[in-house]
Amino acid sequence: MEQILEESTYNQESIQNPATNCRNKLLHEKHVSEARDQKKMKQTERQLKCLAFQNPGPLLAEFNPETRIQTKEIRRTKLRQLVFESNAVWQRKYDNTGRLLFNGVDLCDCLDENCPGCFYPCSKCSSWKCGSICRCNRKWIYDGIETEGSDIVQKFPNLDSS
Structure with a gap:
């Protein structure tokens, strides 16, 4: 009911004075835009507050x-x-150069102590004493070598020390 009365008084004033009418419209629009701005500002403040750490x-x-x-x-x-x-x-049984760790001997994989190297050069360390697998940092040793067709068995020398 009050709104209807306000609108009727507003319409009567606009009929009576056109300059006042224009000023009132501008003031009304300014008031509405300020209210919108305040509402947006409150929303952004609320959102920022939610994003902030409460207690890091x-x-x-x-x-x-x-x-x-x-x-x-x-x-x-x-x-x-x-x-x-x-x-x-x-x-490990061998060090990084291919020598036995427990006595430091550079023993060929054929298990002959006097052998200068009877295998092809190793692809990793270029030693002639490595068999099919490089001796550097190897974790196992040959216990013995049996030659097929004969009774010759080459045992690991000083096996008791290992």
């Missing part, structure tokens, strides 16, 4: 990616030492 805590506030990378690398190094190096020393 001390760990996130003091976060440093460099420190994290360093600690990760330290852990990785320790793991590498535990898994690969400590166990590998006990498992």
Whole structure:
């Protein structure tokens, strides 16, 4: 009911004074646009507030990616030492140059101590003493070599030491 009265008074005023009518329209449009702007501003403030961290805590506030990378690398190094190096020393029979670990002898895979090398050069280390598989860091040894068609058996020398 009040709205109808306001509209009728508004219409009566617009009939009486056209300059006032134009000014009232401008004021009304300005008021409406300000109300829209305020509403949009409140919405954006609300959305920004929802996006902001409420309580990041001390760990996130003091976060440093460099420190994290360093600690990760330290852990990785320790793991590498535990898994690969400590166990590998006990498992390997030959060192990285192809010598036996327990006595340091450069023994050919034919198991002859005086052999200068009777195989083709190794594709990995170029040694003439490697058989079909390179001796560098190898984890096994030949116990003996049996020649087919004869009773000749070449045993590993000093097998008791290994």
